[in-house]
Amino acid sequence: MADSENQKFCLQEVLDSFKLCLSPEKEIYIEHYVSGWRGLVKLLNSLGSLFGFISKDAVSKTQILMNFLKSENGPHYATVQSMVKFELDNELVDVDKKGIYPQSGCRTLLRLHRALRWLQLFLERLRTSKEDDKTSVMCRDAYNESLAQHHPWLIRKSAGMAFYSLPVRPAFFEVMNAGTPEQVVDVLGKAVPLLCEVYQITEELYQKHNLLDLP
Numbered sequence: 313m314a315d316s317e318n319q320k321f322c323l324q325e326v327l328d329s330f331k332l333c334l335s336p337e338k339e340i341y342i343e344h345y346v347s348g349w350r351g352l353v354k355l356l357n358s359l360g361s362l363f364g365f366i367s368k369d370a371v372s373k374t375q376i377l378m379n380f381l382k383s384e385n386g387p388h389y390a391t392v393q394s395m396v397k398f399e400l401d402n403e404l405v406d407v408d409k410k411g412i413y414p415q416s417g418c419r420t421l422l423r424l425h426r427a428l429r430w431l432q433l434f435l436e437r438l439r440t441s442k443e444d445d446k447t448s449v450m451c452r453d454a455y456n457e458s459l460a461q462h463h464p465w466l467i468r469k470s471a472g473m474a475f476y477s478l479p480v481r482p483a484f485f486e487v488m489n490a491g492t493p494e495q496v497v498d499v500l501g502k503a504v505p506l507l508c509e510v511y512q513i514t515e516e517l518y519q520k521h522n523l524l525d526l527p
């Protein structure tokens with residue numbers, strides 16, 4: 313595991329990465345999108361071994377995208393928009409569902425994009441929750457409403473078990489490392505609309521190119 317993934321989580325840092333990932337023309341920079349996810353993985357890593365399989369998958373997906381960025385085709389992977397154009401123009405995506413490109417940038421980012429919807433729903437629940445609301449229930453409900461429909465039974469069960477072990481709300485707010493509960497709620501109030509915008513831009517782009525069901 314890279315050193316950066318062992319460092320302490322900071323909600324503001326994650327928010328900054330997702331802010332930086334939007335260009336003035338509303339293109340999404342993959343480098344900052346990936347840093348946002350890497351920041352979130354730090355929190356996941358502090359939650360214990362039951363979350364290890366989730367963290368491993370998130371790291372592996374961000375690594376695939378970083379490898380594209382560092383490759384000779386790197387400039388084509390600068391933004392989600394340029395990646396989609398490059399992979400479609402060069403037939404590097406399984407648009408006809410053959411599974412020849414199981415690690416294309418488009419299908420890899422699609423997995424994170426679906427997870428972003430979960431994150432958005434979870435953080436909105438956290439933001440509007442009361443002190444004794446259960447983090448595990450908020451997480452589970454957000455998951456069932458989003459990512460779960462893309463996961464097989466075994467993953468759903470393992471994720472469900474991990475959710476039970478989530479810290480209670482006050483302890484979870486501590487882990488988020490953004491100050492007092494009021495300050496956490498304040499940062500969440502800025503984070504949710506931003507994640508929502510990044511999600512919406514990607515969703516529309518993928519919809520336009522018929523990429524939302526990539527295998």
Ligand code: 1PX
Pocket residue numbers: 323352353355356365366369370423424426427430451455459467471478488527
């Ligand atoms: C401020 C608080 C934020 C909490 C941060 C938590 C960061 C979570 C990062 C989760 C990233 C998950 C990416 C999952 C991508 C995915 O759907 N992968 C599956 C499909 O990939 P494939 O290549 O096979 O087509 C893959 O099978 C998934 C494996 C792992 C299970 C994913 C379960 C995700 C549950 C949602 C995250 C719950 C974390 C709770 C922490 C509060």
